[in-house]
Amino acid sequence: MKDRSVLLRRAVVGALALMTVPAFGQQATEQQQDTRTIDTIIVTAQKREQSLQDVPIVVTAVSEQLLQDTGVKDIKDLTILTPGLLVTSTSNESVTTARIRGIGTVGDNAGLESSVGVVIDGVYRPRNGVGFGDLGELERIEVLKGPQGTLFGKNTSAGVINVVTKRPAFDFGANVELTAGDYGAMEGAASVTGPFSDKVAGRLYIASRERDGFLDIVRGPGPRTEDEDVDRKFKTARGQLLFQPSEALDIRLTADYTDRDENCCAAPQVVLSPTPGVVQLLTTLVPNSLRNPPDPFDRVAYSNRSTKQEVEDKGASAEINWDLEALGGATLTSITAWRNWETINGQDADFTTVDILYRNPDGNFGNQFEQLSQEFRLAGESEKLSWLVGVFYADEDLESHDTLIIGNDFFNYFNGLLRGALSAIPAPLQPLLYPGGGATQDVYEQNSKSWALFTNNSIRFTDALELTLGVRYTDESKDLDSDYSNLHGGVGCATLRNIPAFVNNPAAATIFGIGCSVTYADPIFNDVAFSQSRDEQEWSGTAKIAYRFTDDVMSYLSYAKGYKGGGFNLYRERTGNFLLNPNPNNPAAPAVDRDTSFEEETVDSYELGVKTQWADNSLLVNGAVFYQDYTDFQLNTFTGLQFVVTSLPQVVSQGVDVDVVWYTPLEQLSFQGGVTYADTTIEEYGSALQFFRPEREDDQLSFAPEWSGSLSATYEQPIGNNLLFRGNVGARYTSEYNTGSNLDPRKIQDAMTLVNLRLGFGAADEKWMVELWSLNVTDEDYYQVLFDATLQGSSAGGTASTSTINGFLGAPRTYGVTARFKF
Incomplete structure (x- = not known):
């Protein structure tokens, strides 16, 4: 596997090098069509077509x-085409x-x-997971890198994924797409568009996609019934109406x-605890409760509880463009x-078949967002000014429910670890101290109101020199009600x-924490409610200054200030020493932290770029x-005991x-690709240092590969x-990176290379x-x-x-056949 990956990496780098050769004199043939030009x-990206x-x-x-050719159906698929973009999912696909x-x-x-905003047809989505799903019929996707704090809603301190779907057409057209593949994949999608009159057109898109799971599940004693995981089963529909009562007015309604x-x-397990008692006790309580030794890419996981997820996403929008x-x-x-x-969602929170902790898919674990948004823009253009x-x-409105349930084996697991750490137990612990079925039941209700005034203007001093100035003032308020039980x-x-x-007893400190230091077990959270x-x-x-040296070469220098709002940790927090008995006269005693807020994240960004086109506008080479x-980069980490x-x-x-x-001069052949080198390091840890591993290899931020490259070649x-x-054929290379927030x-x-x-x-x-x-043709394990x-x-x-x-695993190799029909 590694040998194949090395060869593919060399192929990507070599192909990218070859692609730059024509910049030094190779000319396109006279037969090249106008549609095959950079223009x-x-x-x-600046809210006007350019x-x-x-x-x-x-x-x-x-x-x-290109989106169709590379099989892009959602934001995660987009990484094969975009160097510097990394998209991951964790405990469920909504995260x-x-x-x-x-x-x-x-x-x-x-x-x-x-930090990365997702905007679909001009509508800002409040979290990346909310924008994750079948994107339907697409016109294009634009990935804007770096903070975009002026024009795209809010919270774009790292970039924007701007998705543009296909509009209704006044010419009739219909499409049908049918797919069958391995893992039992069966997919169907259809669309129809056309006029209702000379001023009204519509478009309807529907799709259904199903697939078996990528993981086989060992269920142990249950009660889980599903023997597969990471499957797919969803249905989606999008309807649009386009009204054009005059040449000056355009109204698009979407649902x-x-x-x-x-x-x-x-x-699956990737590395087992070096503490022998942990693994030994788990396998004693439930034989074959985890993979020992680990073999994650055998794609067998252990779960006695349900991981069912239900996601419902719906919305409507009205876009009006009126030329005045x-x-x-x-x-x-x-x-x-x-x-x-x-x-x-449901979750087997211990990821074994021992019944320690879990969450039921009964509505008491999940999130709901409801958002109303309104944007007005007035834009104009003259010879010197845009x-x-x-x-x-x-x-x-955000409503978050978190119920964590004590499993039937929790007491035996905890008691067994404690007895193993201490040579003598002063008194036998009683199972009723941690009753199976006992649970936390927390509810968070947050309202966020955000309004902003913004302007973005480009001044053309000459045909070659242009200055762009943009500014945005944002006012944001958040109110949170937290209820712990x-x-x-x-x-x-x-x-x-x-x-x-x-x-x-220091020998029992970590084990003691399982039954007391974790906030779900602490009695100080009994029936607590407060607001923030x-x-x-x-x-x-x-501010951007751009200078066009020739018709084919433009350079620019830019500064951008980005901003991502602060907020509240939707998880229990505690102050004081958890080992002490709660005592109002002891300031070090544990207490509920009633201030779970964290500060806004800001960024100052500087960029020097050049945009060039060559070979009679058939070759684009851009760099920055x-x-x-x-x-105040916002960090959330899981310590194995709790989120911080x-x-x-x-x-x-x-x-x-x-x-x-x-x-290329060979009319049938075209390439698109790129390379990103990003040295993303933690310069100051501050008080967060306590959550990082002292033996970390370097200070490179998690999920931050230094090198990433993509290459897509199309031959027609x-x-x-x-x-x-x-x-x-599309390929993406990333150098190694750490997937743990604590490094x-x-x-x-x-390092890996994925090929489609x-x-x-x-x-x-x-x-x-x-x-x-x-x-993933080469079946890369990642x-x-x-x-x-x-x-x-x-x-x-x-x-x-x-x-x-x-580990949450990447998808294995999949294959299949798709039939498309146009009418």
């Missing part, structure tokens, strides 16, 4: 055809995080907003609905949107705190050097981006007069086409995230990690 790549080469921002633009240049939100906590009913995500002659042809744009997203002013408002009453912890032999509020006002914006300095939110005082991401598009060959062959060296993902392949044969007019495809197994040791602080490591 046809249009983006809306050629990619006129925009002083690093943008990776992916066309409809999906996008990172650009090594920067992104860390952890499974809905209180943390996204969509998606329902997912799946199982995700179990996680009275204002010299300025355009008024209004985007009104309502979104509702809800997930219900101007835009706007206002944005969003009202977001212990259905078990915290009896076990209260009892242990009164036994000095437990509390004062925070208000922020922040300026962000940009960037430096991004983050203050903290801030890193300074994180710096610096490096180089290169993007290439080449329509007519056969006779009526037939067509089209083939595409535990056991959580390293090695698609071969199609059909009618030249594309009335029909049959495609053979494979994703991890999405490696993490500390719950209650099986810890890797927080200290000098030696004692935790078991589990």
